[in-house]
Amino acid sequence: MSFLEARWGRVSLLSGFLLGALVFVAGCGSSGPESPALRLVEEFGDAAVSGTPTSVPKVLAPRWGGGDSNEEIGDWKAGIGFVSFELKEGHLVGKTKTKVPLIYVAKPESMNQDDSIHALEIRMRVSAGSKVEADFTSQEEIDFEEWAEDAADSDANPSDMSTNLIPGDDFQTYLLTQRPAPAGSTARIQNVVVRPTDEEGADVEIESIRVIFRKEHLLSTPTGVSWQGLSNVYRESLVSRTPERIVFSLDLPSRPWLDLSLGTVEGGPVTFRVAVEEGDSREVLLQKTVTTPHHWVPVPIELEDFSGKNVDLSLELEGPEGVSLGIWGAPVIRNRGQAPVQSAAAESSSGGSPRGVILIVGDTLRRDHLNLYGYERETAPTLAKLAHDGVLFTDNQSQGAWTKVSVPSILTSLYPTTHGIVNIQDRISATAVTAAEAFQKAGYATWASSSVPFSGQLTNLHQGVEVLYERPSVEEPGAKTARPFIDYLLPWLETHKDTPFFIFLHVFDPHSPFEPRPPYNRIWLDGERRTEYLEWVEKAKEGIESDHMKGDGLPSSDELQKAGIEQEPFVRAQHDLYDGSIKGMDDEIARVLEALEQFGIRNDTMIAFLSDHGEEFLEHGYPFHGLTIYGDMTNVPMLINFPGRISAGTVVEETVQSIDLLPTLLELSGLEIPEIFQGKSLIPLMQPGSNPEREEELRGRPVFSERRAPAFSDHEHEKRDAFAVVQDGWKLVYNTFTNNKIPEYELFDHQNDPINLTNVADQNPEIVERMAKLIDQYLEESSAVKLAPEAATEGLSEE
Numbered sequence: 174m175s176f177l178e179a180r181w182g183r184v185s186l187l188s189g190f191l192l193g194a195l196v197f198v199a200g201c202g203s204s205g206p207e208s209p210a211l212r213l214v215e216e217f218g219d220a221a222v223s224g225t226p227t228s229v230p231k232v233l234a235p236r237w238g239g240g241d242s243n244e245e246i247g248d249w250k251a252g253i254g255f256v257s258f259e260l261k262e263g264h265l266v267g268k269t270k271t272k273v274p275l276i277y278v279a280k281p282e283s284m285n286q287d288d289s290i291h292a293l294e295i296r297m298r299v300s301a302g303s304k305v306e307a308d309f310t311s312q313e314e315i316d317f318e319e320w321a322e323d324a325a326d327s328d329a330n331p332s333d334m335s336t337n338l339i340p341g342d343d344f345q346t347y348l349l350t351q352r353p354a355p356a357g358s359t360a361r362i363q364n365v366v367v368r369p370t371d372e373e374g375a376d377v378e379i380e381s382i383r384v385i386f387r388k389e390h391l392l393s394t395p396t397g398v399s400w401q402g403l404s405n406v407y408r409e410s411l412v413s414r415t416p417e418r419i420v421f422s423l424d425l426p427s428r429p430w431l432d433l434s435l436g437t438v439e440g441g442p443v444t445f446r447v448a449v450e451e452g453d454s455r456e457v458l459l460q461k462t463v464t465t466p467h468h469w470v471p472v473p474i475e476l477e478d479f480s481g482k483n484v485d486l487s488l489e490l491e492g493p494e495g496v497s498l499g500i501w502g503a504p505v506i507r508n509r510g511q512a513p514v515q516s517a518a519a520e521s522s523s524g525g526s527p528r529g530v531i532l533i534v535g536d537t538l539r540r541d542h543l544n545l546y547g548y549e550r551e552t553a554p555t556l557a558k559l560a561h562d563g564v565l566f567t568d569n570q571s572q573g574a575w576t577k578v579s580v581p582s583i584l585t586s587l588y589p590t591t592h593g594i595v596n597i598q599d600r601i602s603a604t605a606v607t608a609a610e611a612f613q614k615a616g617y618a619t620w621a622s623s624s625v626p627f628s629g630q631l632t633n634l635h636q637g638v639e640v641l642y643e644r645p646s647v648e649e650p651g652a653k654t655a656r657p658f659i660d661y662l663l664p665w666l667e668t669h670k671d672t673p674f675f676i677f678l679h680v681f682d683p684h685s686p687f688e689p690r691p692p693y694n695r696i697w698l699d700g701e702r703r704t705e706y707l708e709w710v711e712k713a714k715e716g717i718e719s720d721h722m723k724g725d726g727l728p729s730s731d732e733l734q735k736a737g738i739e740q741e742p743f744v745r746a747q748h749d750l751y752d753g754s755i756k757g758m759d760d761e762i763a764r765v766l767e768a769l770e771q772f773g774i775r776n777d778t779m780i781a782f783l784s785d786h787g788e789e790f791l792e793h794g795y796p797f798h799g800l801t802i803y804g805d806m807t808n809v810p811m812l813i814n815f816p817g818r819i820s821a822g823t824v825v826e827e828t829v830q831s832i833d834l835l836p837t838l839l840e841l842s843g844l845e846i847p848e849i850f851q852g853k854s855l856i857p858l859m860q861p862g863s864n865p866e867r868e869e870e871l872r873g874r875p876v877f878s879e880r881r882a883p884a885f886s887d888h889e890h891e892k893r894d895a896f897a898v899v900q901d902g903w904k905l906v907y908n909t910f911t912n913n914k915i916p917e918y919e920l921f922d923h924q925n926d927p928i929n930l931t932n933v934a935d936q937n938p939e940i941v942e943r944m945a946k947l948i949d950q951y952l953e954e955s956s957a958v959k960l961a962p963e964a965a966t967e968g969l970s971e972e
Contacts, residue, residue: 209426209511209616209673213504214398214409216421222396224417226496246381249278252366253317254373265379272373273321277366280359288438290359291390292350293334295367297379301340302370306332307349311361320366331598338370344380388438391498400635401500403436403467405646406661407630408502409639410436415443415492415499420450424483426508429476431486432618432669434469434502434640435461443497445472446489449479469502473668476506503639505618513615513673515843526843527815528777529666530612531676531765532834534583535758536576536624537684537798538784540569540810541927542752550697552752553759555766556782556812563780563814564823564859568923570830570899571786571809574880575799577627579785579831584608584634584677586835586850588877590955593962595881600633602960606847608835610637612675615844620665620674622658624681638677640665653690653754655680655761663768670772678765682758683788685725685797687750693757698749706746709738727796744790751788779815781838783831792928802880802897802906803929804921813859815841825858828899828923830876851955875900875947898947899923905934905944918945 213220249265251258254274258267265276293307334349365384369377391399391412396419401410413419437443447459458474486506490499513526540546545557545565573579577597578589585592585605592601609619614637622642623629629643647657658680666674688694698706710726713736717723733740762782769775787806788798798806811834813819818841832852839846840854857868878897893910904923911917918941920934934941 209508209513210618211423211426211506212409213421213501213506214411216423217398217411217419219422221420222413222417223420225396226414226416246379248281249276249379249382251275252277252315253321263380265377267377269370269373269375269377271321272371273368274370274373274375274377275317275321275366275368277315277364279364280362288359288386288388290351290362290384291387292348292385293365293367294381294383294385295347295349295369295379296344296381297347297369297377298342298344299338299340299370299378300376302338302372302375304335304368304371305338305347305349306335306368306371308333308366309359309362310364310366313363315364315366331596332368340370340375344378348385388498391438392496399500400630401436401502402643403438403469403500403502405643406469407635407638407641407643408434408436408469408500411488411501411504413488413490413499413501415490415495415497417490419488421486421488422483423486423506425476425479425481425506426511427480428509428511429480429506430509431458431474431476432503432505432507432672433474434471435463436467436469436500436502437463437498438466438500439492439497440466441493441497443499444491445499445501446487446491447472447474448487448489449476450485450487451479451482463499471664471668477509505639507618507669507672509671511616511672513612513617513842513844515615516845526615526673527779527818527841528670528774529674529676529769529779530617530838530842531678531778531780532608532838533678533680533762533780533782534580534628535683535755535782535784535810536679536681537786537788538755538810539787539805540784540808542748542755543810545812546810550752552755555759555763556810559766559780559782559814560812562816562821563812563819564825566811566825566829566855568826568828568899569783569809569811570828570876570878571784571807572831572878574786574802574806574878575627576625576785577632577883578879578881580628580679581605581632581634583783583785583831583834586832586847586852587960588832588851588951588955589879589881590952591851591959593959594632596884597627597631600631601636602962603633603636604849604960605636606849607634607636607638608677608838609635609675611835611839611844611847612673612842613637613639615673615842617673617675618669619676620662620669621677622654622661622679624652624654624658624679624684628679644681651688651690652681652684652686653757655682655758656690659761659764662765666765666768667772670774680758680761682754682761683751683784684754685727685788687747687754689750689754689757693753694750696749696753696756698746698753702746702749706743709736709743709746712736713738713743722796725797729796730791730794733791740791747790751790776816779813779818779838779841781811781813781834783811783834784809785831792930799880799883800891802878802895804904804923804927805929806880807878807897808927813837813841819859823859825855827858827872828876829855829858829871830878873901875944875951877948877951896948896952898944898951900944900947903937903940903944904929905941905948907945907948920944 247260252275254271256268256270334351336347336349339345396413399410399412435445442462442464444462448457488501515526542548543553544551545560571579572582573589578594581592581594581601584607613619619638620640621638624644635641642661713728714723716732716735717728769778786798789805792805833855836846836850836852836854840856857864858871876899880895882892893908896907898905902924904921906919908915918934919932920937920941921929
């Protein structure tokens with residue numbers, strides 16, 4: 174029987190919005206008082222929009238060429254890769270001599286410092302090539318040799334914006350848009366760099382280059398639904414222009430309130446007004462003038478005076494003379510105290526849905542550094558208490574070896590081969606169902622944090638998220654993000670304590686650089702040992718080849734040896750800082766539990782915790798993660814705590830996998846598990862005997878992990894794909910690249926050699942042969958159902 178057991182007959186367009194673009198959605202119609210949420214972005218198709226300005230002002234933006242005087246286009250200079258490059262009759266004309274020709278210009282004084290860049294418009298003709306790229310850089314002096322080396326491999330080093338070329342004799346207009354969606358100002362930009370083609374020997378003639386700011390883009394786009402960020406906090410939004418009025422005809426639930434935040438990109442005043450009309454009466458519930466751009470203003474509005482009534486809800490904008498922009502962030506009418514919408518099968522069961530679901534991912538966390546897994550240090554007493562009062566999975570396997578691959582698996586319950594994420598620029602297909610979408614469909618408010626771009630909109634994981642805090646929203650540098658993100662979370666949690674909520678809290682604290690903030694940096698490493706370790710790091714950096722590893726002070730075993738530094742005390746000191754970072758993260762998680770208690774919803778909130786992958790501390794000769802799928806990378810913690818629904822002290826010793834978590838949470842919540850999921854609910858293992866048939870399917874099944882070499886892999890040992898299967902106490906690793914140090918198959922005693930240090934493949938050829946067939950079957954089946962790169966377009970208009 175297939176271990177994927179997934180049915181893939183349907184393909185649906187889900188709610189991932191095109192970044193930076195306004196997307197119209199069909200109205201869903203009022204869902205009635207039984208629904209816990211009326212999402213106005215979904216109701217917009219039935220809304221009435223009036224007051225639309227007949228013309229919009231042009232936004233001052235740098236334009237080089239294309240006008241009566243083309244003097245400014247001469248400001249562009251060839252950086253590298255041209256045989257010739259000069260200004261002729263108002264056009265920039267050149268011939269390339271390499272595949273990475275670069276031109277650049279310093280940021281002009283006319284560039285708006287207060288707005289973000291939406292796109293770069295280039296009008297040119299090119300004789301040959303496949304791609305045009307552009308970057309905005311904060312570098313005042315550009316090292317073009319280094320830049321060209323990075324740009325030569327665009328898969329490994331993707332540019333800020335790019336699009337396909339149409340080579341030929343005709344001039345073409347290219348629009349290169351920012352990805353992910355812009356959220357900040359241009360203040361840090363120093364230079365604009367353009368790679369007009371990726372072909373040597375190509376003739377290039379540029380007529381004009383123009384910057385398009387977000388304000389210009391939004392002003393010129395009809396009012397509608399959009400995914401908008403202010404100071405790197407993103408919301409599903411409605412964007413409108415003064416003096417527009419958007420009116421929704423709605424049947425309000427029994428205890429309604431409007432969940433809403435306001436924002437603008439204007440430097441001047443914009444007045445937001447919310448009014449309710451019932452028959453001939455009109456009541457203004459909110460009038461708020463916003464003068465600070467790039468800043469969200471939460472304004473929850475009570476609607477209980479209109480409970481159970483049919484009303485017209487009006488969102489109105491006013492501003493000074495001219496046209497101004499207003500952003501209505503994540504507007505949802507919620508029903509206070511309303512339970513989520515359960516599946517038909519769950520409605521008849523005795524257990525109800527949780528009020529809240531919090532999924533926490535602690536990045537780069539090995540389970541053998543947690544006291545709940547037997548570690549000698551008390552690094553995580555909060556997690557230990559959650560596990561003690563809930564269920565602990567003692568042998569959970571991650572499906573990926575770095576965040577870009579593993580978090581999509583966690584949030585979509587799909588194997589990496591199926592979701593298709595390999596490289597930095599890869600984005601998950603909109604045909605996937607994310608955790609946020611599954612809970613949002615049932616009426617949950619959704620909030621997420623992303624400690625690294627891989628777990629946010631860069632990977633398309635914002636699908637279904639109403640409020641997203643990206644990493645740049647945290648001003649503090651470094652890897653320790655639990656404190657600031659929880660600072661952001663707690664006010665939102667208080668506002669939403671009476672409504673169903675789903676939270677994805679991604680924290681980065683265990684990740685390198687390992688140095689935690691005080692006082693955690695000195696819990697286990699202080700005095701002379703600390704001073705000595707810091708001296709070792711500086712000495713080792715001199716011989717570290719990788720710039721990334723050098724920045725974090727992470728030498729390989731060979732690099733340590735060349736520096737004359739003993740490995741064992743060096744790694745022990747790394748452990749001390751790593752453990753301190755874990756303790757800092759754990760204390761911050763305790764603040765979430767404290768808030769839940771204060772809000773009176775602790776017993777009605779389900780909390781799950783796991784890690785996306787582990788970390789190597791030179792066990793196999795290298796630091797960091799993402800290079801292998803040995804046990805130090807794939808043995809990750811997982812626990813679930815749900816008071817009253819999960820018996821305290823439950824321990825599941827069966828081997829499970831991270832993609833099993835989401836279907837488990839959905840079943841515990843009484844929600845439908847999408848057919849597309851490849852993970853399995855673990856409730857039969859948590860409640861032995863409750864469902865013998867499903868329990869039998871889970872016991873002894875093969876569990877898989879994989880590591881496909883991303884494009885930025887530089888060294889020979891980094892360029893291998895590797896696939897692993899765990900079953901019946903054995904772990905087999907299949908390496909596609911082999912040499913005298915790396916065999917094709919490695920077999921490990923999974924229970925007694927959890928870090929995978931002793932290869933026993935030669936002694937057990939029959940086991941290797943049997944498990945190799947499982948990997949072959951896994952690759953065949955997971956590849957056969959790989960997601961389509963884009964959502965289906967059936968039913969969409971040309972626009």
